Amino acid sequence: MASAHLDMRARRPTNGVQVEMRARHRTRTTPRGVRSRCAHQTARRSAPRSARPATLGFKLYRYREQVKIGVAESATAKMKDRVRALTRRVRGKSLACVVEDLRKYLQGWKQYFAVQQRSTYMQDLDKWIRHRLRAFKLKQWRRGTTAFREARKMGASPDVAAQIAGNLRRWWLNARRLAHTIMPNRFFDKMGLPRLAA
Numbered sequence: 383m384a385s386a387h388l389d390m391r392a393r394r395p396t397n398g399v400q401v402e403m404r405a406r407h408r409t410r411t412t413p414r415g416v417r418s419r420c421a422h423q424t425a426r427r428s429a430p431r432s433a434r435p436a437t438l439g440f441k442l443y444r445y446r447e448q449v450k451i452g453v454a455e456s457a458t459a460k461m462k463d464r465v466r467a468l469t470r471r472v473r474g475k476s477l478a479c480v481v482e483d484l485r486k487y488l489q490g491w492k493q494y495f496a497v498q499q500r501s502t503y504m505q506d507l508d509k510w511i512r513h514r515l516r517a518f519k520l521k522q523w524r525r526g527t528t529a530f531r532e533a534r535k536m537g538a539s540p541d542v543a544a545q546i547a548g549n550l551r552r553w554w555l556n557a558r559r560l561a562h563t564i565m566p567n568r569f570f571d572k573m574g575l576p577r578l579a580a
Contacts, residue, residue, distance in 0.1 A: 439453060439454050439456070439457035439494075439495070440452065440453065440454060440457075440495075440497075440498070441453070441454040441455075443500075450499040450500070451497055451498055451499050452498055452499065452500050452503065453495050453498050453500075453503060457495070461491060461507075462510075464487060465484065465487075465511060465514065466514075468480060468483050468484055468487065469484070469514050469515060469518045471518060471521045471522060477515065477518065477519050477522070477573075478573060480515070480518065481515070481570065481573045481574060481575050482574070484511070484515075484575060485574050485575060485576060488511075488575075488576050488578065489576055491578075492504075492576060492578050504578040504579035505578075505579045507578050507579075508567075508577055508578050508579050511575075511578075512565075512567060512570055512575075513557055513558060514557075515565070515570060515575075516557035516558075516561040516562065516565050517553050517554050517556075517557035517561075519561070519565065520546070520550060520553040520556055520557055520561055521553050523550065524550075525550070526547035526548065526550050527547070529543075529546055529547040529550050530543045530544060530546070530547040533546045533547070533564055536564040536565070537564055538563065538564045542560055542563060542564070545560050546560045546561060546564075
């Protein structure tokens with residue numbers, strides 16, 4: 383009997399195993415969904431205010447002791463990702479087709495966020511979109527001779543066309559400076575690209 387008693391004591395789990403088994407038992411006996419709700423509420427309360435999800439793409443901000451409506455950063459990032467996807471050179475589309483795709487997307491986006499109250503927000507987006515379209519056109523030309531010929535067709539002087547062709551590799555900087563002279567904002571207006579700030 384003594385040997386059997388020693389065998390039973392030897393088979394008993396250690397303190398660490400007992401604690402783990404009790405924890406598992408408590409987890410099983412917990413009603414389904416209680417623990418997950420508690421964890422979700424704790425994470426929501428501990429999250430900073432800036433990290434909380436925006437409401438339908440909008441946010442509230444304070445300006446001169448007034449609360450105004452703005453577009454959330456997540457909605458802006460999503461919109462820019464969409465514009466980048468539509469203006470990729472590898473799509474193999476002409477500038478007119480790209481502008482048409484942008485027109486369909488931007489019209490709905492503008493109507494949805496028309497209630498935002500930040501004065502320069504839409505203007506900054508207009509500048510960025512048109513800058514990207516100019517860079518798209520420059521990247522399509524690829525070669526300096528093509529850039530010089532096409533720039534001359536669009537009304538550039540020989541000096542300006544030569545500078546555009548010479549700086550074709552620096553297409554993003556080129557789109558901000560010289561390409562603006564042959565592709566101004568009214569150029570895209572005639573193509574049907576809507577202005578978000580209008």
